Amino acid sequence: MKDYIKNSKMFKALSDATRLQIVEMLAGGELCACKILAHFNITQPTLSYHMKILIGSGLVYGRREGAWMQYSLNKEALAEASALLRKISLSKKVPDTGTCGCREARA
Amino acid sequence: MKDYIKNSKMFKALSDATRLQIVEMLAGGELCACKILAHFNITQPTLSYHMKILIGSGLVYGRREGAWMQYSLNKEALAEASALLRKISLSKKVPDTGTCGCREARA
């Protein structure tokens, strides 16, 4: 899978305000689904849906502990996403060809 | 506006593979719309739509230069997004209360 597809999937997981808050909550350590649910005005199936997306993106791990689900961050994945954005933010300008070239390219 | 709403808007802008590629292209410096368009199999109105979203997210600047639109990165915004993810990826575990507490909370 092309990087920009994998990465866009990660950013998609972070593109929902609820999911972003969940990721921030998990920064403090592993949490049970019920604790996460208590912080939002959403139903249990909706949380389950969001967690599935977060896990599918690779940003979050889930493990069953008896009757409960425990969720935690994949910090490596977050660090990679951070590094990608940082690399772009630090990128150097490549000398360009002067003008735009739209007109010329068509002539 | 709450941070996680503003930030989720930024990540939403990056959550589309085409837009993510555009941001990566802009890492090399300012580009004219026509040059960006040439790299994708999308129509001009579709590109216009994506650029509007990127600008709305704060990640990209647009300026008109005569008949052309020149787009460039807001590197500060990218650095901020990167820093947010990095902060989360480096976060330390907060001592928890032991067990999950679902059962107890309900009793």
Next chain:
DNA sequence: TTTTTATATTGACATTTATCTATATGATGA
């Protein structure tokens, strides 16, 4: 085993998204 608790899945639905075609606007050049 039966009941209760925690989570997942299904199906429905309204909203948002990405895309196109057609057209409008804005700027250049003849």
Next chain:
DNA sequence: TCATCATATAGATAAATGTCAATATAAAAA
């Protein structure tokens, strides 16, 4: 001014998204 080029907007549409209620599944407790 008129024709052309670059971009933006409008309207349509198919697909994806986020949400819920209802139900299924899995584990624990009685």
